[in-house]
Amino acid sequence: MPAIAPQPVQITCPNCRTSFRTGIYSLVDAGEQPELKQALLAGQLNLAICPNCGVASALGAPLVYHDAAKQLCFVYFPQELRARPEEQERFVGDVTNFLIKSLPADAPRGYLLKPRRFISQASLIEAIFESDGISKEMLDAQRQRVALIAEFAQAMEDEPELARLAEQHRAALDYEFFATLTAFADANAQQGRMDGATMLAQLRDRLAALAGVDLPDEADGFADGVDGGVDANYEAELAQTVERLV
Ligand SMILES: [Zn+2]
Structure with a gap:
């Protein structure tokens, strides 16, 4: 199947007013372009990064997600677009055709013929x-681990504060937490x-x-206990967090 190329658009950075070109994807085919699926799951798809100041802005574009192997067709129409029903139908019809x-x-x-509709990218x-x-509960738990790692990382230079946080979050410092931390360290390396x-x-x-x-011992494949899908998708998020800290 031919991949649909991103549609070029000219946008203006909301922060510094620099004008630049970027591309909007309207179709993510999980089988054909798994890298686009990963970008979507990491919240990086249809996100324009200003070449001047680095501020990211969401392009708020409609998107069809297709997975032929799982017979899935999802349509995301951002609510803020306030697109008329007939406009939505035309977009969905074009892509599904x-x-x-x-x-x-x-x-x-x-x-x-009956794609499931979404009005938020999160859903x-x-x-x-x-x-x-990967259930919502698993995702939420993983998000909490990521947030906690970022919180600990900020206290790296402050030993008493790190000890206090470790005491406060003692219950969260379980096998999955350390496996996630190990997976992030490996991903960075x-x-x-x-x-x-x-x-x-x-x-x-x-x-x-x-x-x-x-x-x-890491040689025992310690990080293998964490679902590869989740940590792969949070790599980008944590890498950004870490870059701000080091
Ligand atoms: Zn800018």
């Missing part, structure tokens, strides 16, 4: 995670962010000492 034409003749297509992302077997990787590894060791937790 494209999909139907590009599917093999014997492929199921009934699901394309679309949750539904995609759910189709991958793999992406060449050695400062972040070192900082996260130090944080993990200090928290383990403070909490009196014996960490298993």
Whole structure:
């Protein structure tokens, strides 16, 4: 199936008024372009980064999410677009016609006729995670771990504060927490962010000492217990958090 190229648009940065070109994606096909799915799940799709000041702005564009293997077709129409129903129908019709034409003749297509609608990107992302077997509860728990890691990371230079936070959040310092921290350190190292990787590894060791937790040897595949889907998608988020801190 041919991929739909992003549509070029000219936008003005809301922060510094710099005008620049970027691309809007209107179709994410999970089978054909898994990297777009990852970007969508990480909240990075249709997000324009100003080349002058670095401020990100959401492009607020309608989007079709398609996964032929799972027979899923989701449509996200941002509420703030206030698009008329007939405009929405035309957009959905154009994209689904494209999909139907590009599917093999014997492929199921009934699901394309009644795509599920979403008015917020957050609910679309949750539904995609759910189709991958990751529930909202698991996502929320992972978000809390990410927030907690960021909170600990900020207290790295302040030993008494770090000890106080470790005491306060003692119950959260469980196997999944340390596995997440390890996965983030590994992800930073793999992406060449050695400062972040070192900082996260130090944080993990200090928290383990403070909490009196014996960490298993990394050679035993310690991080494998965390669902690959979740930590992959939060890599970007945490990497950004870490970059602000180091
Ligand atoms: Zn700017």
